Amino acid sequence: MKKTLLIFLYILVFSIFVISQLFQPPIKNSYITASFGEYRDTGMDPHFHTGIDFSTFSRKGEPVYPAAEGSLYKIWLNDPLYGNAIFLYHEDSDLISGYAHLSVFSDKISNYSQLVQNEFGNQRIEIIFPKGGIPIKLNEVIAYSGDTGEAIAPHLHFEVLKQSGEEFIIYDPLEFLEYQESRNKSLELMRIRSNNKYFEVTENGETVVEYTGNFPRIDIRVREKLGNNSTILPKKVSMYINGVLTYKLDFSIIKESEIYKAGFVFGYDSTSSIYWLKMYSDNYLSSIVINDFSAFSNETSTTLNLNGEIVLEDIWGNEKVYKLKFIKP
Ligand SMILES: [Zn+2]
Numbered sequence: 001m002k003k004t005l006l007i008f009l010y011i012l013v014f015s016i017f018v019i020s021q022l023f024q025p026p027i028k029n030s031y032i033t034a035s036f037g038e039y040r041d042t043g044m045d046p047h048f049h050t051g052i053d054f055s056t057f058s059r060k061g062e063p064v065y066p067a068a069e070g071s072l073y074k075i076w077l078n079d080p081l082y083g084n085a086i087f088l089y090h091e092d093s094d095l096i097s098g099y100a101h102l103s104v105f106s107d108k109i110s111n112y113s114q115l116v117q118n119e120f121g122n123q124r125i126e127i128i129f130p131k132g133g134i135p136i137k138l139n140e141v142i143a144y145s146g147d148t149g150e151a152i153a154p155h156l157h158f159e160v161l162k163q164s165g166e167e168f169i170i171y172d173p174l175e176f177l178e179y180q181e182s183r184n185k186s187l188e189l190m191r192i193r194s195n196n197k198y199f200e201v202t203e204n205g206e207t208v209v210e211y212t213g214n215f216p217r218i219d220i221r222v223r224e225k226l227g228n229n230s231t232i233l234p235k236k237v238s239m240y241i242n243g244v245l246t247y248k249l250d251f252s253i254i255k256e257s258e259i260y261k262a263g264f265v266f267g268y269d270s271t272s273s274i275y276w277l278k279m280y281s282d283n284y285l286s287s288i289v290i291n292d293f294s295a296f297s298n299e300t301s302t303t304l305n306l307n308g309e310i311v312l313e314d315i316w317g318n319e320k321v322y323k324l325k326f327i328k329p
Contacts, residue, residue: 025177025178026067032174033155033230039274072129072134073087077127095162104143174315192207192218207323208327233275235252241307
């Protein structure tokens with residue numbers, strides 16, 4: 001009996017270990033500068049950031065490694081967003097890893113792209129390979145980093161996706177990566193917007209926010225600072241009203257069909273480093289995991305004060321709680 005339990009525990013621990021170490025970072029000794037789900041309004045229409053960005057130390061030409069062993073899945077050339085990009089297929093997990101803004105591919109991969117490029121020039125080109133056809137080893141350099149496509153400065157964009165029926169589901173790559181974040185982390189609720197007014201947030205106190213209607217419909221400006229030079233989006237943001245979890249955003253999954261629906265969760269004045277999150281929605285989206293104001297929909301009182309709480313969480317298990325008092329003006 002005891003032995004069975006031990007074996008079971010061993011299998012459980014071992015499988016958690018394996019899952020959490022599925023992928024290695026594609027740039028050696030680097031750190032992230034942007035997170036999954038962030039708002040992007042550069043280039044084409046506003047959209048979600050569908051991966052994470054790794055610093056290439058402001059340089060082009062840093063060697064890019066596969067996140068895991070796999071095979072060449074597809075190549076994009078001159079994509080307006082991704083620039084030159086490589087996608088690998090990993091059979092064990094059925095996941096696809098993507099690497100974008102590359103300057104040049106490895107000689108092995110260039111052999112395939114050059115033929116097509118000679119024929120079609122600098123148009124946007126997609127080359128799809130049969131799964132498993134061109135194996136890629138773990139420590140093989142697949143490309144060199146750059147700033148092609150929608151990249152203000154040189155960096156490596158990395159993403160993880162899976163084909164699900166007709167569309168792709170895109171995941172937060174940090175959930176699969178063996179990545180240590182050693183910089184100081186600071187989750188921050190900076191300002192609140194409600195009723196077309198701005199309310200400054202009181203740290204360690206109670207921020208008073210005006211609202212009208214049956215329940216508060218607020219926008220909040222949030223961020224997580226990593227060290228001195230990176231600002232990312234908190235992974236999860238929850239709102240409680242009188243102890244009831246009414247609204248929760250969780251940036252873990254974005255469906256391909258949702259990429260250009262960033263306006264459903266981000267409010268006006270959002271940029272790639274300023275995140276105004278709407279803490280209410282009339283729409284459905286994978287990242288809106290709780291949207292239930294039913295406890296407050298039949299409120300008849302016109303002078304009702306409500307207690308609020310905003311909880312920010314990151315992927316490393318840090319959490320910060322802010323107390324609010326919602327009042328009728
Ligand atoms: Zn990116």
